[in-house]
Amino acid sequence: MNTAQASAILREVGLRDGLQSIARVLPTAHKLAWIRDAYAAGQREIEIGSFVPARLLPQLADTAELVAFAKTLPGLVASVLVPNLKGAERALEVRADAMLLPLSASHAHSLANLRKTPDEAVADVARIVDLCHAQRADTLVEVGISTAFGCTLQGEVKPSEVLRLVQAVLDAGADRVGLADTVGYADPLMVSRLFEQVLKVAGDKLNCGHFHDTRGMGIANVMAAWNLGITRFDACLAGIGGCPHAPGASGNVATEDAAYLFASMGVHTGIDFDRLMRLRADVAQWLDGETLHGTLWCAGLPKTMLNQETL
Amino acid sequence: MNTAQASAILREVGLRDGLQSIARVLPTAHKLAWIRDAYAAGQREIEIGSFVPARLLPQLADTAELVAFAKTLPGLVASVLVPNLKGAERALEVRADAMLLPLSASHAHSLANLRKTPDEAVADVARIVDLCHAQRADTLVEVGISTAFGCTLQGEVKPSEVLRLVQAVLDAGADRVGLADTVGYADPLMVSRLFEQVLKVAGDKLNCGHFHDTRGMGIANVMAAWNLGITRFDACLAGIGGCPHAPGASGNVATEDAAYLFASMGVHTGIDFDRLMRLRADVAQWLDGETLHGTLWCAGLPKTMLNQETL
Numbered sequence: 001m002n003t004a005q006a007s008a009i010l011r012e013v014g015l016r017d018g019l020q021s022i023a024r025v026l027p028t029a030h031k032l033a034w035i036r037d038a039y040a041a042g043q044r045e046i047e048i049g050s051f052v053p054a055r056l057l058p059q060l061a062d063t064a065e066l067v068a069f070a071k072t073l074p075g076l077v078a079s080v081l082v083p084n085l086k087g088a089e090r091a092l093e094v095r096a097d098a099m100l101l102p103l104s105a106s107h108a109h110s111l112a113n114l115r116k117t118p119d120e121a122v123a124d125v126a127r128i129v130d131l132c133h134a135q136r137a138d139t140l141v142e143v144g145i146s147t148a149f150g151c152t153l154q155g156e157v158k159p160s161e162v163l164r165l166v167q168a169v170l171d172a173g174a175d176r177v178g179l180a181d182t183v184g185y186a187d188p189l190m191v192s193r194l195f196e197q198v199l200k201v202a203g204d205k206l207n208c209g210h211f212h213d214t215r216g217m218g219i220a221n222v223m224a225a226w227n228l229g230i231t232r233f234d235a236c237l238a239g240i241g242g243c244p245h246a247p248g249a250s251g252n253v254a255t256e257d258a259a260y261l262f263a264s265m266g267v268h269t270g271i272d273f274d275r276l277m278r279l280r281a282d283v284a285q286w287l288d289g290e291t292l293h294g295t296l297w298c299a300g301l302p303k304t305m306l307n308q309e310t311l
Numbered sequence: 312m313n314t315a316q317a318s319a320i321l322r323e324v325g326l327r328d329g330l331q332s333i334a335r336v337l338p339t340a341h342k343l344a345w346i347r348d349a350y351a352a353g354q355r356e357i358e359i360g361s362f363v364p365a366r367l368l369p370q371l372a373d374t375a376e377l378v379a380f381a382k383t384l385p386g387l388v389a390s391v392l393v394p395n396l397k398g399a400e401r402a403l404e405v406r407a408d409a410m411l412l413p414l415s416a417s418h419a420h421s422l423a424n425l426r427k428t429p430d431e432a433v434a435d436v437a438r439i440v441d442l443c444h445a446q447r448a449d450t451l452v453e454v455g456i457s458t459a460f461g462c463t464l465q466g467e468v469k470p471s472e473v474l475r476l477v478q479a480v481l482d483a484g485a486d487r488v489g490l491a492d493t494v495g496y497a498d499p500l501m502v503s504r505l506f507e508q509v510l511k512v513a514g515d516k517l518n519c520g521h522f523h524d525t526r527g528m529g530i531a532n533v534m535a536a537w538n539l540g541i542t543r544f545d546a547c548l549a550g551i552g553g554c555p556h557a558p559g560a561s562g563n564v565a566t567e568d569a570a571y572l573f574a575s576m577g578v579h580t581g582i583d584f585d586r587l588m589r590l591r592a593d594v595a596q597w598l599d600g601e602t603l604h605g606t607l608w609c610a611g612l613p614k615t616m617l618n619q620e621t622l
Contacts, residue, residue: 150613150614150615151614152613152614155614155615156615183613184610184613185613185615187572187575187576188531188534188572188576189575189576189577190575190576213606214606214610215568215571215606215607215610215613216530216565216568216571216572216605216606216607217530217568217571217572217575219527219528219530219531220499220530220531220533220534220572222531223499223531223534223535224534250606250609250610254527257526257527257528260526260527260528261498261499261527261528261531264498264500264501264528265498265499265500265501266500294527295524295525295526295527295561296526296527298561299495299525299526299561302461302463302494302495302496302526303461303462303463303466304461304466304467304496
């Protein structure tokens with residue numbers, strides 16, 4: 001058990017990973033309210049959107065406007081997903097605090113999703129790092145190794161390939177790296193083993209776990225990584241972000257359930273439960289008709305935690 | 312990580328803990344089919360029902376008939392819940408392989424649920440053990456310490472009280488003891504701490520974890536106990552067994568999700584996934600209109616596991 005760490009960070013990725021997998025376009029006003037209220041509920045890292053062409057993801061076309069608003073909230077780390085050099089240029093223009101570069105450890109998924117091989121994606125990371133340096137930008141460059149635990153297209157993804165790519169992106173100058181179970185194939189033993197190996201290569205530059213709850217292992221996987229000293233996790237309010245290959249399947253780990261996990265263990269996340277639940281109710285209304293997930297919202301906090309103001 | 316244990320046992324408790332919390336009475340023919348098909352799917356421990364007065368739980372009034380059928384299935388461990396001496400007499404009459412005696416560590420819950428104090432329940436355990444000895448019965452006596460992690464009525468339940476009661480029921484002659492998170496208050500850190508303490512008192516007589524997924528921590532809690540060497544867990548197909556204090560909240564850990572957890576980690580449970588999923592579909596039809604839970608059923612097995620015949 002990890003008891004050395006007194007706090008954990010939950011990065012809200014509902015506005016990006018969540019909304020990109022839902023066909024409808026959430027109005028910008030709702031997204032602004034989401035960012036405002038997530039901040040008010042104590043969340044201090046939010047993945048605001050993605051700089052991909054609007055024709056590919058019209059759901060995220062307002063990312064620049066959202067980042068501009070996020071930048072007005074003191075202490076909020078506003079990150080954006082960036083698939084290529086062009087996206088990175090836009091992220092730098094809006095002065096995003098961090099950019100997340102996806103790099104798929106599955107060759108098949110990399111070609112299908114990014115239309116480049118993993119090694120071509122590594123070369124892009126190097127170019128983007130160079131761009132940041134040239135502009136003397138203080139935007140953090142984080143690489144998310146997706147399909148790190150397996151892939152719906154390719155099947156198995158070898159840990160040795162994940163290790164090779166982590167080393168390559170660190171050599172290319174990435175500030176941080178995270179491991180993502182994009183399709184929900186991971187179990188706690190896989191998480192322990194892979195994080196343990198990658199920690200040996202990356203040390204504290206490995207500082208994000210991104211888990212989907214597609215097969216019900218999400219919270220257990222968060223816990224497995226936490227036990228190795230990982231303190232930063234992606235999560236989506238109401239567990240949105242389902243996999244297109246499994247209609248109705250759960251998406252990302254639900255923010256509220258992950259916040260409850262940590263709060264119950266006495267680990268500070270800074271999240272105000274009541275505010276987060278009110279925001280969840282708003283999001284549920286905005287996304288009326290979509291399948292939401294998460295478990296805590298229904299039962300509420302245990303009697304033993306009701307007087308805690310902040311989780 | 313627990314790697315010393317090569318197999319885990321999932322006791323199906325859907326027919327008891329699941330059905331007792333659902334108002335409708337499932338016809339005996341469906342229950343017989345459930346037992347038959349769970350056995351065919353590889354399950355070798357099933358909590359068949361409960362010997363409580365039929366006026367209190369009409370859903371479980373056919374327990375004797377079901378045990379008689381279960382006894383015809385070679386190698387199946389048929390257990391029944393027994394709330395008092397009278398129930399134990401009936402369990403011995405039908406030659407149940409094991410009887411589960413609930414004992415609530417919460418004084419308030421004990422009075423509300425069993426109409427006796429925890430210490431009066433300990434005295435009952437002693438009387439039941441004596442009865443078994445007098446009849447030279449080979450029925451195992453297992454005590455389930457319920458509300459071991461907290462209580463919706465009383466709030467906090469002190470670990471010291473759980474330890475005291477475990478020692479008392481072992482002194483009274485119980486063969487086995489399990490810890491139950493009856494209301495879904497536990498987190499993995501609480502599970503680690505309490506199981507660790509109880510293991511010191513009970514050793515391998517502590518051999519069951521019973522977790523509810525009310526707040527999404529079920530699988531993570533199973534994993535925390537597994538990491539301490541616990542290899543036997545209660546689970547309900549489709550996660551039925553919700554708490555009456557939290558309408559719509561998840562019930563017990565879903566059998567199929569727990570089976571997947573272990574299978575993915577290479578731990579044998581003997582469960583055939585396809586057969587279990589067909590049974591789940593039947594149960595869903597029999598319980599049409601009830602809220603079911605569990606996550607795996609929707610997405611199915613990962614591509615990497617599709618050719619495995621048995622989980």
